[in-house]
Amino acid sequence: xxxxxxxxxxxxxxxxxxxxxxxxxxxxxxxxxxxxxxxxxxxxxxxxxxxxxxxxxxxxxxxxxxxxxxxxxxxxxxxxxxxxxxxxxxxxxxxxxxxxxxxxxxxxxxxxxxxxxxxxxxxxxxxxxxxxxxxxxxxxxxxxxxxxxxxxxxxxxxxxxxxxxxxxxxxxxxxxxxxxxxxxxxxxxxxxxxxxxxxxxxxxxxxxxxxxxxxxxxxxxxxxxxxxxxxxxxxxxxxxxxxxxxxxxxxxxxxxxxxxxxxxxxxxxxxxxxxxxxxxxxxxxxxxxxxx
Amino acid sequence: xxxxxxxxxxxxxxxxxxxxxxxxxxxxxxxxxxxxxxxxxxxxxxxxxxxxxxxxxxxxxxxxxxxxxxxxxxxxxxxxxxxxxxxxxxxxxxxxxxxxxxxxxxxxxxxxxxxxxxxxxxxxxxxxxxxxxxxxxxxxxxxxxxxxxxxxxxxxxxxxxxxxxxxxxxxxxxxxxxxxxxxxxxxxxxxxxxxxxxxxxxxxxxxxxxxxxxxxxxxxxxxxxxxxxxxxxxxxxxxxxxxxxxxxxxxxxxxxxxxxxxxxxxx
Numbered sequence: 001x002x003x004x005x006x007x008x009x010x011x012x013x014x015x016x017x018x019x020x021x022x023x024x025x026x027x028x029x030x031x032x033x034x035x036x037x038x039x040x041x042x043x044x045x046x047x048x049x050x051x052x053x054x055x056x057x058x059x060x061x062x063x064x065x066x067x068x069x070x071x072x073x074x075x076x077x078x079x080x081x082x083x084x085x086x087x088x089x090x091x092x093x094x095x096x097x098x099x100x101x102x103x104x105x106x107x108x109x110x111x112x113x114x115x116x117x118x119x120x121x122x123x124x125x126x127x128x129x130x131x132x133x134x135x136x137x138x139x140x141x142x143x144x145x146x147x148x149x150x151x152x153x154x155x156x157x158x159x160x161x162x163x164x165x166x167x168x169x170x171x172x173x174x175x176x177x178x179x180x181x182x183x184x185x186x187x188x189x190x191x192x193x194x195x196x197x198x199x200x201x202x203x204x205x206x207x208x209x210x211x212x213x214x215x216x217x218x219x220x221x222x223x224x225x226x227x228x229x230x231x232x233x234x235x236x237x238x239x240x241x242x243x244x245x246x247x248x249x250x251x252x253x254x255x256x257x258x259x260x261x262x263x264x265x266x267x268x269x270x271x272x273x274x275x276x277x278x279x280x281x282x283x284x285x286x287x288x289x290x291x292x
Numbered sequence: 293x294x295x296x297x298x299x300x301x302x303x304x305x306x307x308x309x310x311x312x313x314x315x316x317x318x319x320x321x322x323x324x325x326x327x328x329x330x331x332x333x334x335x336x337x338x339x340x341x342x343x344x345x346x347x348x349x350x351x352x353x354x355x356x357x358x359x360x361x362x363x364x365x366x367x368x369x370x371x372x373x374x375x376x377x378x379x380x381x382x383x384x385x386x387x388x389x390x391x392x393x394x395x396x397x398x399x400x401x402x403x404x405x406x407x408x409x410x411x412x413x414x415x416x417x418x419x420x421x422x423x424x425x426x427x428x429x430x431x432x433x434x435x436x437x438x439x440x441x442x443x444x445x446x447x448x449x450x451x452x453x454x455x456x457x458x459x460x461x462x463x464x465x466x467x468x469x470x471x472x473x474x475x476x477x478x479x480x481x482x483x484x485x486x487x488x489x490x491x492x493x494x495x496x497x498x499x500x501x502x503x504x505x506x507x508x509x510x511x512x513x514x515x516x517x518x519x520x521x522x523x524x525x526x527x528x529x530x531x532x533x534x535x536x537x538x539x540x541x542x543x544x545x546x547x548x549x550x551x552x553x554x555x556x557x558x559x
Contacts, residue, residue: 020421040421041421043417043452045448046444046447046448046451048441048444048447048448050406050410050440050441050444051410051413051441051444051445051447051448053410054407054410054411054413054414054441054445055410055411055413055414055417055445055448056414057411057414058410058411058412058413058414058415058416058417058418059414059415059417059418060414061399061400061411061414061415061418062414062415062418062419062422063418063422064418064421081404081407082407082410082441085401085402085403085404085407086400086407086410086411089401090393090400090401
């Protein structure tokens with residue numbers, strides 16, 4: 001995903017002289033091409049996320065579309081207030097791009113586990129959340145963000161993920177993306193790493209007739225579109241590599257006004273047992289109750 | 293209107309606003325009024341009738357709680373009708389008790405400390421990339437220097453030689469409970485800024501000629517961010533407010549207001 005992102009951003013930057021990339025001392029062997037092609041639009045902010053976020057807001061206020069890039073908890077939790085006040089409140093075109101979404105960096109420990117980030121970022125009303133589940137969705141999300149500059153959070157995993165989508169589509173925020181049609185009117189609704197997990201769930205007899213939909217672009221502003229889509233199905237299981245608390249499934253539930261809709265919605269999300277544990281992503285997903 | 297006159301009128305308006313809305317922070321506002329008067333009166337390129345003009349110099353107030361002086365100066369310079377100041381702190385007004393970018397002429401909202409300098413650093417970087425001649429001025433409080441984000445920004449600004457960035461420290465040596473010295477000592481401040489790669493100028497923050505000279509010098513220096521450490525008096529211009537913590541919080545009553553206005557008008 002991160003390679004897809006940087007390649008697509010590099011192509012976009014050749015067309016749009018207002019695109020600036022700032023990294024938080026990360027991106028070795030990923031960002032060099034961008035850096036070489038656009039030396040005056042690439043900055044390494046060093047290891048100081050608070051300044052990186054406020055500075056990105058300042059740069060954006062000068063007419064630039066700024067992407068700040070780091071590992072999941074660093075440019076989000078570390079500088080939450082800078083994102084809230086300087087980027088969000090001023091409605092400035094800054095996209096926080098993170099790698100290591102969910103438990104992608106499992107062995108690196110709890111500091112690197114992004115399992116509460118969606119909960120934080122979806123609190124900010126101006127922010128659009130883009131949490132793609134494969135490289136094609138990454139490109140689709142970036143296309144959306146380039147066309148619609150504003151406060152936004154792009155949550156990536158790492159590198160080498162397979163594609164589950166088959167072609168590039170134009171995504172709209174809040175609107176579900178059909179990946180596999182349902183045979184029984186029951187579906188998995190995924191975001192981010194949930195897409196990969198749902199592909200494994202449908203191999204079980206229990207779920208063999210389930211369809212898969214993803215929602216890669218969402219956020220506080222787009223709850224209103226959810227209930228109508230939820231009501232098209234008999235059962236919806238949300239899947240996310242994030243804690244249920246404040247996560248994607250909770251967001252869906254908050255969007256519901258009709259008590260009957262509540263009954264159809266189930267969740268697969270990380271249990272809190274995963275907190276503080278270390279291991280590979282697969283091991284931790286298992287520990288967190290998500291793996292088969 | 294010269295800068296002395298501008299400062300005098302701004303002080304009067306600031307006091308009236310604070311009393312009307314029973315607000316705090318008048319001491320902080322009076323501390324920086326002379327600096328603002330010189331900036332807006334003599335130094336910055338401003339376009340009150342065309343506030344978004346691309347060629348304008350920009351001012352960021354990082355100690356957003358001191359906003360009444362800035363609102364007053366902007367009103368006096370014609371960014372909006374002075375009668376709008378009457379809405380300060382009232383329901384549904386854009387004139388909030390911390391500086392608000394929803395007010396014409398205000399570039400950036402603050403209120404949480406340690407945000408102004410990093411934001412201004414981003415602006416200065418943008419101006420460097422665009423190769424424009426306009427400058428970014430940012431005023432920070434002394435107590436506010438406890439926020440680490442300021443020092444992160446200074447590292448970046450010096451590393452990238454952001455000489456369009458001019459930082460003013462309103463050094464009144466009083467913060468929320470007591471002196472800066474007793475709270476979290478920032479000395480030796482000049483040496484700290486120099487060690488971070490800045491050029492440092494020191495002035496009496498109430499002497500308009502000194503302030504003017506420092507800005508003139510600052511706008512010609514190249515290759516480094518510039519810090520003007522302005523020694524100030526919290527509550528400057530009102531005898532019973534000067535150098536007292538109380539006026540970080542308290543609102544003058546009617547009699548106190550009358551005395552304050554008299555002192556300022558007769559100064």
